[in-house]
Amino acid sequence: MAGTGGSPPPPPPPGPLRLLLFLLLSSLLAAPAALAKSRFPISDNEIRQKKNECYADIESGLWGWQCKSSMIAKENCALKCLSPTCYETVYESDPLEEGEKDFTRGQEYKYCMHKLSLGESIEGIRGSFD
Numbered sequence: 001m002a003g004t005g006g007s008p009p010p011p012p013p014p015g016p017l018r019l020l021l022f023l024l025l026s027s028l029l030a031a032p033a034a035l036a037k038s039r040f041p042i043s044d045n046e047i048r049q050k051k052n053e054c055y056a057d058i059e060s061g062l063w064g065w066q067c068k069s070s071m072i073a074k075e076n077c078a079l080k081c082l083s084p085t086c087y088e089t090v091y092e093s094d095p096l097e098e099g100e101k102d103f104t105r106g107q108e109y110k111y112c113m114h115k116l117s118l119g120e121s122i123e124g125i126r127g128s129f130d
Contacts, residue, residue, distance in 0.1 A: 042117035047082070047110070054081035072098050079109065086112035089125055104129045 058067045067077035076095045080087040090109045107129045112122050
């Protein structure tokens with residue numbers, strides 16, 4: 001007969017609720033570190049590296065077929081991937097179009113990333129390079 005060997009039965013595996021609570025608490029404990037201000041702004045090299053990672057994700061299909069439909073769609077998706085907040089602030093109301101080179105908004109986007117990396121407000125970014 002099972003259980004007659006004198007050892008207690010193994011504990012039941014944690015339920016989905018316990019796992020969910022553990023993951024929630026873990027993410028809350030890690031959040032302050034992720035949101036902490038940096039003493040140094042994001043560098044051009046870091047931006048380039050992260051953007052290349054975004055391009056790789058787009059090419060692998062993680063962002064869906066629409067992000068691979070054209071070079072400009074890919075660029076808009078890469079900008080959104082790199083910083084959803086800055087994309088929303090600078091480009092969402094008027095995404096880049098085929099053949100468009102918008103250096104002013106490009107500077108605004110980069111400035112937005114700079115300010116976010118320092119934990120600063122991005123209020124007033126739009127139009128700051130006009």
